Amino acid sequence: MRIAIPNWMLLALPGVAVILLFFLWPLVLIFAYSMYTYDPLLIFTRTLTWENYVKALTDDMYVTAILNSFQISLVTTIATLVLAYPMAYYLARIESRTEDTIVSFIIFAPIMVSVVVVSFAWVILLSPYGTVYRLLTAFNLIQGPFRLMFTKEGIIIGLTYTQLAYMIITLRSSLERIDWSVVNAARIHGANSSQAFRQVTLPLSLPGIFAGSIMTFSLSLSSFVTPFLLGGRMIKVMSVIIYDNIVSVYNWPLGSATAVILFVISTILVGLFTYFLQKTRLGWLRT
Amino acid sequence: MAKDMKTGQLLLRCYVYLACIIIMVPVIVLISASFTKADYISFPPDLISFKWWSQFLSQELYQRSMFLSIQISAVTSVLSVLVALASARVLVRHRFRGKAMLSTMLNMPFTVPQVVFALAALFFFASMGPILPIHFVICFLVVELPVVIRTLSANMSGLDPDLERAAMVLGASPLVAFYKVTLPLIKPGLIGGFLFSFLSSFNNTTIALFLSNPRYITLPVVIFQEIEFYAWPSLVAAASFATILSLGMMVVIDRFVGIASMYK
Numbered sequence: 001m002r003i004a005i006p007n008w009m010l011l012a013l014p015g016v017a018v019i020l021l022f023f024l025w026p027l028v029l030i031f032a033y034s035m036y037t038y039d040p041l042l043i044f045t046r047t048l049t050w051e052n053y054v055k056a057l058t059d060d061m062y063v064t065a066i067l068n069s070f071q072i073s074l075v076t077t078i079a080t081l082v083l084a085y086p087m088a089y090y091l092a093r094i095e096s097r098t099e100d101t102i103v104s105f106i107i108f109a110p111i112m113v114s115v116v117v118v119s120f121a122w123v124i125l126l127s128p129y130g131t132v133y134r135l136l137t138a139f140n141l142i143q144g145p146f147r148l149m150f151t152k153e154g155i156i157i158g159l160t161y162t163q164l165a166y167m168i169i170t171l172r173s174s175l176e177r178i179d180w181s182v183v184n185a186a187r188i189h190g191a192n193s194s195q196a197f198r199q200v201t202l203p204l205s206l207p208g209i210f211a212g213s214i215m216t217f218s219l220s221l222s223s224f225v226t227p228f229l230l231g232g233r234m235i236k237v238m239s240v241i242i243y244d245n246i247v248s249v250y251n252w253p254l255g256s257a258t259a260v261i262l263f264v265i266s267t268i269l270v271g272l273f274t275y276f277l278q279k280t281r282l283g284w285l286r287t
Numbered sequence: 288m289a290k291d292m293k294t295g296q297l298l299l300r301c302y303v304y305l306a307c308i309i310i311m312v313p314v315i316v317l318i319s320a321s322f323t324k325a326d327y328i329s330f331p332p333d334l335i336s337f338k339w340w341s342q343f344l345s346q347e348l349y350q351r352s353m354f355l356s357i358q359i360s361a362v363t364s365v366l367s368v369l370v371a372l373a374s375a376r377v378l379v380r381h382r383f384r385g386k387a388m389l390s391t392m393l394n395m396p397f398t399v400p401q402v403v404f405a406l407a408a409l410f411f412f413a414s415m416g417p418i419l420p421i422h423f424v425i426c427f428l429v430v431e432l433p434v435v436i437r438t439l440s441a442n443m444s445g446l447d448p449d450l451e452r453a454a455m456v457l458g459a460s461p462l463v464a465f466y467k468v469t470l471p472l473i474k475p476g477l478i479g480g481f482l483f484s485f486l487s488s489f490n491n492t493t494i495a496l497f498l499s500n501p502r503y504i505t506l507p508v509v510i511f512q513e514i515e516f517y518a519w520p521s522l523v524a525a526a527s528f529a530t531i532l533s534l535g536m537m538v539v540i541d542r543f544v545g546i547a548s549m550y551k
Contacts, residue, residue, distance in 0.1 A: 008376075008377060008380070008381055009377070009383075011373040011374070011376055011377045012373070012374055012377040012389060013373075014369075014370045014373055015370050015371070015373065015374035015393050015432065015436070016389070016392065016393075018425075018428060018429060018432065019392055019393060019395065019396070019429065019432070022408070022411070022425050022426070022429050023395065023396055023399075023404070023429045024395075025411065026404070026407035026408050026410065026411035027403075027404070027407050029407055029410050029411055030403065030407045030410065033410060083306065086299055086302055086303070087302075090299050090300065090302075090303045091303075101541075103303060103307060104546065104547055105537070105538075105541065105546070106307045106310055106311060107307070107310065108537070108547070109311070109314060109534060109537070110310060112486065112534065112536075112537045112546070113314070113490070113529070113530050113533040113534065114489075114491075114492060114507050114510075114530075114533065115490070115492055115493075116490075116492040116507045116510050116511045116514075116526075117317070117490075117507075117526045117529050117530050117533075118313065119514075120317070120510065120522070120526050121314065121316060121526070122313060124313075124316060124317065124320065124523075125313060125316060131316055161310070161313070164310070193295060222400030222401065222402060222403070224401070224402045224493050225492050225493060225496075229511070229514055229515075239400070239402040242402055242403075243496075243497075246406060246409070246497070252410070255406065256406065256410075259403045259406050259407075262400055262402070262403055263399065263400065263403045266398070266399070266400050266403075267399075270398040
């Protein structure tokens with residue numbers, strides 16, 4: 001029996017080929033490398049072992065990196081959510097088209113400019129005698145030494161700056177879907193504006209809050225350039241450890257094992273994210 | 288009651304405007320610092336001068352990397368629009384078993400951390416020989432595909448399939464019908480997708496960093512490495528150049544598709 005393939009099916013071929021050959025197959029390679037044995041001279045030998053995973057999950061430096069990643073991403077997510085919510089709320093109810101365009105443009109600027117450039121700008125601002133320091137001393141807000149470069153706080157500032165746009169757009173979509181007559185009904189029934197917000201608007205936007213938070217968390221966890229440039233050699237996160245293992249230590253198996261761990265964590269997060277999106281019926285991730 | 292809503296609205300508006308100003312600060316500091324006359328980064332600049340810009344533009348490494356970045360991004364964006372156009376067509380116009388799977392599959396690069404994919408690509412290509420510009424193109428194509436497919440699908444799903452049918456009834460072949468009827472209608476999506484893909488490839492740092500070598504190195508990677516070496520004077524000009532280019536292209540992309548729709 002011959003299965004007839006309609007002509008239009010061929011159109012899907014280039015896309016499928018690119019993904020299979022240049023995306024999925026290389027990812028399979030990482031799984032393979034993560035099981036190989038490290039060899040200082042040959043980089044690796046093809047003897048299979050679990051040793052890399054044991055090291056990536058128990059060694060002090062690696063455990064610290066995983067904890068750093070989670071801590072930084074968690075604080076970034078909370079900061080982003082708190083900063084983004086009022087902006088999303090404002091944009092969801094905005095009336096002027098021109099104002100919408102201008103505000104949206106500014107909000108998207110940080111993700112349209114290269115992340116290396118944005119991080120560099122933060123290096124200038126946060127460096128020991130940088131702009132922020134001089135501003136703070138000019139107003140007598142701080143005395144003594146000032147340190148944000150090469151700290152977790154510095155990384156969190158840089159990440160929050162870039163994540164803000166993603167959070168705002170997710171929250172905005174979910175807020176725009178709210179039936180505002182429900183909120184008005186609460187007001188008519190005597191709720192003051194803060195009660196109406198806390199008991200009606202906020203619960204209705206909860207799926208959007210979850211989706212936005214999971215996305216921010218996942219993007220922060222897998223970010224590389226910002227933590228590398230703002231954390232330097234002092235604060236290591238998972239992605240930086242992967243880079244170090246590949247570029248400076250040449251321990252490819254251990255780098256791969258760390259990459260697989262990062263991959264698994266982010267896949268779980270993406271699953272959760274999609275789940276909450278389906279709850280809000282947003283378009284994200286569904287083409 | 289009406290009064291507390293007014294003050295609430297006002298406070299909210301003040302907050303949003305303040306946030307917008309703060310968001311612009313890093314960009315403004317960077318660009319204005321590139322025009323300073325001093326030999327260190329100063330904001331506000333003491334005296335206006337173009338010396339850092341001329342230093343940046345005259346350095347061989349910057350010239351070479353910028354040229355390579357432009358070449359790679361141009362090829363990537365053409366390819367990504369073509370491949371995405373074919374894929375989007377299948378996803379929008381046809382119903383078949385495994386459609387959801389195809390859609391998920393084409394979207395996968397979007398959900399995998401770039402540092403993980405960068406590593407995978409390095410292993411894959413390095414096992415076949417030295418890393419060449421075409422390898423950058425392939426990797427960027429993989430990463431840009433989901434976004435361009437999304438843009439084009441959104442554009443195409445708004446079209447009435449009867450338009451093409453009408454053209455075919457009147458004697459046009461399917462290809463001519465597509466070329467003469469559908470293509471002009473999705474032009475904004477095509478141009479928007481092309482420019483967005485160009486800009487993202489041009490700005491990509493993580494993947495480019497893993498693939499770069501002394502022979503083939505892109506502009507963001509040079510910027511990345513110079514930050515590590517504190518080679519700041521011409522670096523500020525290079526970073527400003529990338530910023531101005533990005534913001535300029537952003538205005539154009541916004542004209543065609545709307546920036547927000549790229550992330551929806």
